[in-house]
Amino acid sequence: MNINNLFKEKKVVFSFEVFPPKQVSKIDTIYNTLEELKGLSPDFISVTYGAGGSLSKNRTCEISSIIKNKYGIEPLAHLTCINSSKEEVTKILDDLKREGVENVLALRGDIPLEYKGNSSFKYSGDLITHIKERNDFNIVGACYPEGHLESKSYEEDFLNIKRKQELGATHLISQLFFDNEIFYDFLEKKDKYGVKISIQAGIMPVINTKQIKRVVSLCGAKLPKKFIKIMNKYEYNPEALRDAGIAYATEQIIDLISTGVDGIHLYTMNNSYVAKKIAESTSSIIKTINNYKDIVI
Template identity: 60%
Template sequence: MRIRDLFNEKKLVFSFEVFPPKNTSPIKSIYNALNELSELNPDFISVTYGAGGTSVNNKTTEISSLIKNVYKIEALAHLTSIGAKKENINFIKERLALEGVENILALRGDKKEECNSGDFLYASNLMNHLREDFNIIGACYPEGHIENKSIDLEIDNMKRKEENGCSSFISQLFFSNETYYEFLEKARNSGVKAPIQAGIMPVINKKQIQRIGNLCGAYIPLKFKKIMNRYEHNPEALREAGIAYAVEQIIDLSSSSVDGIHLYTMNNPYVARKIKENIKTVLKAVNE
């Protein structure tokens, strides 16, 4: 099934994201997480582009096949353009097609020294190459990309991605719903038409905040800072407070008729289960 069709069937699409184990870990190390996550019945599960870059041995394809063919859940395979050669991309395309995976999240990827050495300079170039064979999804950045925080530039990039075959978007994580609503309004008023899923990451330890700041520079509301500071020395309390904050975000977003929620699970089934249990009645009511 192509994920774009889910947005015609449901008022709110709810999905998870997982990442492949490190190259030093066996592929089976993700089985336990997928066993539990699959029981929560997400609409789809996305798999990030793991260690190995554009290597044809990348674990993303294998895990995507597992999700699709063993767990019977739609899979979304991430694929990055930076440094990618057409022959490697075509090999991965063939493998995904053989496994029945129909959906790709096409990304530029993090900048590297060799970023201009590949055949696809931007995510939109990769999308155009993949669009005839796959349903293409793109990333968007409600607070602007960390390399350029201009919202106008971000929206121009979204429109360019739509022109190159992008059927829906998944947003970078954020902690301020008000900031997200402002972004959505501006995107729609500027002509972006594709469905946009809100990316939510439950923060369960303070180290995550530091990594998030380096990763995307997300705005941290005062309310959230107070939670982190109050419970930073009590890991269990901080975990539960982080889950509660994410639940509050999701309930508010669901009540505001967003297109979907994409939960960055960090391969943690406990967190995903707690959130799903707290919002299952809300999801049911929204999708009735």
């Protein structure tokens, strides 16, 4: 199924992200997580692109196949292209097609330290073009409400997004953010640049201080004062911090849904407990809105 059709059928699309187990772990370790997530009835589940060798990359395809063929949920397979040849990417696309995976999230990926500029692909747009030539997949792109760390300006960022749309991306999933006002400002700006495709808001529940530091270092997400106060208050109480992180993400999601966002993409970090708590708190409002999808919000 082309997941872009979901945005035509529903007012709010709700999905999860999982990642492959480490190379030293058995693939079976993902089963419990997927069993729990299936019970939450997501519209689709995305699978991050394994790093650190061909085994973890193959696991992206394998887990995407499991999600579709064992659990009956539509998968979205991440695919990064930096430091990869066209032959390598084509092989992965062949594997995905063979397993019945129809949707791909096209990403450039982080530039490795040893990178010498010898990749067949320089940008995600190059990857989108390569995938589009096959006419086998629905292509999803990424966007950055606070701007990509490497972008010179917001204008450059939006021009890149517009290019993804023109090349064939059918919807976008945003980088995580903690301040909804930043996302609303981003949505207002996109109209100026003619970005028409649907955008899902990427939300990550932060449940420990180590995770916060890692998130900020990787994507530069701004932390609102309210968020910082909550994290500082419960820094030395792991259970309370977890619950506060869940509550904060839930509040974000309800606010986003209430203002008419196209969808929510929850970065689960393979933590089904957190996903379940958030889904339980938001499912009723999502269901209500989708049951009355023709209403104007």
